[in-house]
Amino acid sequence: MPKPTADQIDAVLAHVDRTIDQSLGRLFDLIRIPSISTDPAYGDHCRRVAEWLSADLTAMGFDASVRDTTGHPMVVAHDKAASGAHVLFYGHYDVQPVDPLALWNTDPFEPVLQPLENGDTAIVARGASDDKGQLLTFVEACRAWKAVTGALPIQVSMLFEGEEEAGSPSLAPFLDRTAAELAADTVLVCDTDMWDHDTPAVTTMLRGLVGQEVEVTCADRDLHSGMFGNAARNALQVLADVVSSLRTPDGGVAIAGFYDGTRELPDAVRKQWQALPFDEEGFLRDIGLSIPAGEKNRSILEQIWARPSCEINGMSGGYTSAGFKTVIPAKASAKISFRLVEGQDPIAIRDAFQAHVRARIPADCSVSFKDHGLAPATTMPLDSAFLRKTLEALSTEWQREAALAGTGGSIPIIGEFKRRLGCDALLVGFARFDNRVHSPNEKYDLSSFHKGIRSWVRILAAFGDI
Missing domain, CATH: 3.40.630.10 (Zn peptidases)
Structure with a gap:
C-alpha cells in the first residue's frame, strides 16, 4: 500500500x-x-x-x-x-x-x-x-x-x-x-x-554472558584439620584466594585483557541517561544496601547497562550441613559469571579467565572448568x-x-x-x-x-x- x-x-x-x-x-x-x-x-x-x-x-x-x-x-x-x-x-x-x-x-x-x-x-x-x-x-x-x-x-x-x-x-x-x-x-x-x-x-x-564453573582439587580426600592443618592445602582456601584476585581495589576486574575492545559510552547516550528520572540511592535502598560497589566514578546505570562485570554466583566445598565438622576439603567449586559489553569476545574472556585461574593454582593441585553459556x-x-x-x-x-x-x-x-x-x-x-x-x-x-x-x-x- x-x-x-x-x-x-x-x-x-x-x-x-x-x-x-x-x-x-x-x-x-x-x-x-x-x-x-x-x-x-x-x-x-x-x-x-x-x-x-x-x-x-x-x-x-x-x-x-x-x-x-x-x-x-x-x-x-x-x-x-x-x-x-x-x-x-x-x-x-x-x-x-x-x-x-x-x-x-x-x-x-x-x-x-x-x-x-x-x-x-x-x-x-x-x-x-x-x-x-x-x-x-x-x-x-x-x-x-x-x-x-x-x-x-x-x-x-x-x-x-x-x-x-x-x-x-x-x-x-x-x-x-x-x-x-x-x-x-x-x-x-x-x-x-x-x-x-x-x-x-x-x-x-x-550485555553478553560468559558462565564458568570452576572446581579446584587438592588432596585425594577430605582431611582431619587437626592432623593435617597448616601442612595440607585447603581447596576452599585456594579457591577463595583465586576468587578474591578477580577484582581490583577500585572495583574493576583484574583479569589481564578483560577490558580489551571496550569503548566509552557515547556522549549523547550518557546525557540521555543522565536526564532519565533514576534514583541511584533508591535503587540500592530498595534492596537493603546504601554503598555503591563496582567501578568507581561510574553511575549505576552505566555499571549495569554499559560496563562489563564479574560476579560470584555461588561457592561450595567442605562440610556445610548442620553442626560442625573439622575438615580440610579436598575439593571446592565456584560458579562465576561475566556480563560483557560490545567489543568483548566471549571466547577470549573465557580463555583469559581460565588462564588467570590456572596461574594461581599450586603445582600439586588441579583445576577443571565447565562452560555455562557464551554469548556476545x-x-x-x-x-x-x-x-x-x-x-x-x-x-x-x-x-x-x-x-x-x-x-x-x-x-x-x-x-x-x-x-x-x-x-x-x-x-x-x-x-x-x-x-x-x-x-x-x-x-x-x-x-x-x-x-x-x-x-x-x-x-x-x-x-x-x-
Missing part, C-alpha cells in the same frame, strides 16, 4: 480502541492454553498454542504454518504484499512453570482482570506479560491495519518459538535452515520493559532509521520522549539473529517492573496491552517512510 496518511493512521487507532474487548478476549484464549515448555507433560499444549497462532494468522491473510523442530514447534508467517521495508517480528508462546501454585491468588491459566490502585487494570495470569500479552500487541496491530485498510503498510514476517523459557535449543538450527526465508531489514522483539509507568523505551544495548553483547546502531522512527512513534503515542535504554541482562537469541540472519534487533516492550514475570500472580497492565497495540500501529506506519 502507499505510505499511510494521517487519516488512515487515525482510523486504524480508532479501530483498536473500538475492538479492544475482542483483542482482550483473544489474549484470554491464548493464555488459557498452558504452554509450559520445560515440562514434557505440557508438550501437547505447546503444539495447541502454535496451531492456534498459525490458524489466527492465516485467517488474517498471512501465509502461516507450524514448523516442527526437535523440540516444540515454531510458527512462521509472512505478509509481503506491501513494498518497502521488511520486518521480522519475534516472540515466544511458551511460559514458565507456575510453581509454587499455593502462592497464586487465582488459577494461573484462567486470566482475571483486577483493579489497581493507580486506576489501571491488571490482567493476572501466567504468560500475561511474558510473552503472550506482549506478543499479541503486535499481532493485534497488524489485525487493525488489515481490518481498516485491507493491507499492512510494510512487509511483515513473524517467528514465534515455543522454547524460549527452556533456553531456545531449537532456535539456532532452525534459523540456519530458514535464513533465506526469514532475512529482513530488522528484527522486532516485544519482550522488554518500559522505562517507568508512563515512559516507553527502546532497549538498544544488551549486542548493540543497536544509534543511527538506524528504524530506531529513529520507533522513538518518534512511541513519543507520539505516549506523549513523552521515549527513552534509549540498556539492560544488564543477556538475551542470547538477539545475537543469534545477528549472526545467522544478519539483522539488528529493536527491543520494544510494554511490560512494567512490577509485572511479577516468572513469579506467582504474574500480570500485564491493560494500559500496556491497549497502548502497546496502538504503539505498534504507529511504528508500522512510521516504517512506511523507510
Whole structure:
C-alpha cells in the first residue's frame, strides 16, 4: 500500500480502541492454553498454542504454518504484499512453570482482570506479560491495519518459538535452515520493559554472558584439620584466594585483557541517561544496601547497562550441613559469571579467565572448568532509521520522549539473529517492573496491552517512510 496518511493512521487507532474487548478476549484464549515448555507433560499444549497462532494468522491473510523442530514447534508467517521495508517480528508462546501454585491468588491459566490502585487494570495470569500479552500487541496491530485498510503498510514476517523459557535449543538450527526465508531489514522483539509507568523505551544495548564453573582439587580426600592443618592445602582456601584476585581495589576486574575492545559510552547516550528520572540511592535502598560497589566514578546505570562485570554466583566445598565438622576439603567449586559489553569476545574472556585461574593454582593441585553459556553483547546502531522512527512513534503515542535504554541482562537469541540472519534487533516492550514475570500472580497492565497495540500501529506506519 502507499505510505499511510494521517487519516488512515487515525482510523486504524480508532479501530483498536473500538475492538479492544475482542483483542482482550483473544489474549484470554491464548493464555488459557498452558504452554509450559520445560515440562514434557505440557508438550501437547505447546503444539495447541502454535496451531492456534498459525490458524489466527492465516485467517488474517498471512501465509502461516507450524514448523516442527526437535523440540516444540515454531510458527512462521509472512505478509509481503506491501513494498518497502521488511520486518521480522519475534516472540515466544511458551511460559514458565507456575510453581509454587499455593502462592497464586487465582488459577494461573484462567486470566482475571483486577483493579489497581493507580486506576489501571491488571490482567493476572501466567504468560500475561511474558510473552503472550506482549506478543499479541503486535499481532493485534497488524489485525487493525488489515481490518481498516485491507493491507499492512510494510512487509511483515513473524517467528514465534515455543522454547524460549527452556533456553531456545531449537532456535539456532532452525534459523540456519530458514535464513533465506526469514532475512529482513530488522528484527522486532516485544519482550522488554518500559522505562517507568508512563515512559516507553527502546532497549538498544544488551550485555553478553560468559558462565564458568570452576572446581579446584587438592588432596585425594577430605582431611582431619587437626592432623593435617597448616601442612595440607585447603581447596576452599585456594579457591577463595583465586576468587578474591578477580577484582581490583577500585572495583574493576583484574583479569589481564578483560577490558580489551571496550569503548566509552557515547556522549549523547550518557546525557540521555543522565536526564532519565533514576534514583541511584533508591535503587540500592530498595534492596537493603546504601554503598555503591563496582567501578568507581561510574553511575549505576552505566555499571549495569554499559560496563562489563564479574560476579560470584555461588561457592561450595567442605562440610556445610548442620553442626560442625573439622575438615580440610579436598575439593571446592565456584560458579562465576561475566556480563560483557560490545567489543568483548566471549571466547577470549573465557580463555583469559581460565588462564588467570590456572596461574594461581599450586603445582600439586588441579583445576577443571565447565562452560555455562557464551554469548556476545549486542548493540543497536544509534543511527538506524528504524530506531529513529520507533522513538518518534512511541513519543507520539505516549506523549513523552521515549527513552534509549540498556539492560544488564543477556538475551542470547538477539545475537543469534545477528549472526545467522544478519539483522539488528529493536527491543520494544510494554511490560512494567512490577509485572511479577516468572513469579506467582504474574500480570500485564491493560494500559500496556491497549497502548502497546496502538504503539505498534504507529511504528508500522512510521516504517512506511523507510
